[in-house]
Amino acid sequence: MVLYLSNAEVRSLITVDEAAQRIEELFLQEAAGQVANRPTTELPLPRGFFRLKAGMTPGFGSYGFKAYGTGRYTVFVYNIENNALEGVVDAHGLTEIRTAAVSAVGAKHMARPASRTLGIIGTGREARAQLPAICALLPIASVKAYSRSAEHRDLYAQEMRLTLGISVTAVSSGEECVRGSDIVVTMTNARDPVLAGSWLTPGTFICAVGATTPERRELDEEAVRSAGTIVVEHLPQAQAECGELRHAVERGDLDWNHVTELKDIVSGHIAGRKSDEEITLFDTIGIGSEDVALATCALAKARERGCGVELPI
Numbered sequence: 532m533v534l535y536l537s538n539a540e541v542r543s544l545i546t547v548d549e550a551a552q553r554i555e556e557l558f559l560q561e562a563a564g565q566v567a568n569r570p571t572t573e574l575p576l577p578r579g580f581f582r583l584k585a586g587m588t589p590g591f592g593s594y595g596f597k598a599y600g601t602g603r604y605t606v607f608v609y610n611i612e613n614n615a616l617e618g619v620v621d622a623h624g625l626t627e628i629r630t631a632a633v634s635a636v637g638a639k640h641m642a643r644p645a646s647r648t649l650g651i652i653g654t655g656r657e658a659r660a661q662l663p664a665i666c667a668l669l670p671i672a673s674v675k676a677y678s679r680s681a682e683h684r685d686l687y688a689q690e691m692r693l694t695l696g697i698s699v700t701a702v703s704s705g706e707e708c709v710r711g712s713d714i715v716v717t718m719t720n721a722r723d724p725v726l727a728g729s730w731l732t733p734g735t736f737i738c739a740v741g742a743t744t745p746e747r748r749e750l751d752e753e754a755v756r757s758a759g760t761i762v763v764e765h766l767p768q769a770q771a772e773c774g775e776l777r778h779a780v781e782r783g784d785l786d787w788n789h790v791t792e793l794k795d796i797v798s799g800h801i802a803g804r805k806s807d808e809e810i811t812l813f814d815t816i817g818i819g820s821e822d823v824a825l826a827t828c829a830l831a832k833a834r835e836r837g838c839g840v841e842l843p844i
Contacts (some may be wrong), residue, residue: 532841533616536826536833538624538714542803544832545625547664550632550745551639552826555797557824558636562798568818570768574719576600586820587611588827597622597822604828616844618830622822625829629821631660631668633793634738635715636814639668640796641803642714642736643764650712652705652726652749653741654678654721661716661740662691662699669714677708678719685782706730715743717749721747724775733808739775743816748775750812760804762791766816773814795817 533595537546560566567587574581574649579601587594588611609615638646649671655678662674674691676699678684684701691699698793702708709715709730717726718733726737728751738757742749750798755761755775763769768786769776793813795801804811833839 533844534618534620534830534833535842536620536839538567538621538828540630540647540735540833540838542624543831544829544838545628546569546661547628547631547635548626549584550666551635551664551668553824553828554632554821555636556590557588557820558794558797560588561794561820562800565589566820568765568820570771581658583755584819584822586704586815586823588824591827593617595823595826596819599626600740606822608823608826610829618826619842620826620829622830625822625825626817627657627660629825630657630726630740630815631664631726632815632838633815634661634735634813635668635822636739636797637738637750637762637793637815638665638714638736640761641755641811641813642669642805643734643804645670646713646736648712649669649673650675650677650708650715651716652677652708653717654684655718657839658687658718659690661696662720665694665698665714669711671697671714673700675700675702675712677702677705714738719749721749723745724751724754726746726754727758728755728757731757735809735810737763737810737812739812739814742774744768745772745774745777747814748778750775752779752782752784754782755812757770757810759809760791760802761785761789762793762796762803762811762813764821766790766792766815767813768793768818772816
């Protein structure tokens with residue numbers, strides 16, 4: 532029988548800590564040649580959009596895809612041994628957890644190990660998962676949070692203080708958020724840059740998360756130019772979809788040959804940073820294997836606990 536999991540069930544089954552462990556495991560498997568991904572397929576609907584991301588995760592015993600758009604986010608998981616459909620997983624919550632876990636893995640390998648200060652631009656729904664994931668892997672002691680809405684950033688700071696038990700302060704500008712931060716996360720729906728390279732401090736790790744389509748950029752030209760080590764999850768997908776890096780290549784500021792994939796960083800094949808003074812950049816847009824891997828884990832735990840609904844398919 533095919534098992535269906537709701538968003539609430541997914542959130543109860545996978546913690547951000549566990550998700551980060553599974554994501555790191557996934558990229559180690561990819562470094563060993565055991566994972567496959569395909570760039571996003573998109574249909575330009577008359578009203579809204581529809582996208583599909585596919586991935587194969589033999590180490591998790593599965594393959595499948597995430598279908599998402601203006602409405603529902605859903606991951607379909609298939610058994611790699613017999614090609615049977617094993618599960619249908621609601622993926623709004625899964626996407627939040629996955630996105631945060633990927634950021635945390637990037638920070639673990641690319642930020643300075645002693646990083647204690649973090650600035651986050653964007654305080655929406657997905658930004659709420661970012662801090663717990665990164666703080667679980669690095670000794671973050673204080674956070675500055677900025678968004679255009681004073682009400683939203685104040686509420687976010689209050690919630691995160693209670694969740695994490697550390698100093699979280701709402702600030703009134705992106706510059707104030709970024710200056711002096713060891714780690715900077717951008718988690719916005721902006722089409723134009725929200726982070727200027729002139730604000731960065733030597734040694735900063737930038738995790739750019741929000742710009743997930745070719746026409747969107749969260750980082751200005753100087754921010755990209757300032758980065759020494761630049762990492763993406765999957766180079767073909769980044770070349771097709773990553774707005775700020777595509778823009779830098781078009782301007783002649785970047786060569787794709789100088790962009791590294793996360794599998795090479797996680798496996799230790801390439802160092803996540805060359806020095807404590809180097810500015811490093813992880814530009815993440817999400818790939819199909821990540822969603823499939825975490826959905827597979829959620830389904831396995833659901834079967835152990837008797838969760839979910841069996842569909843007569």
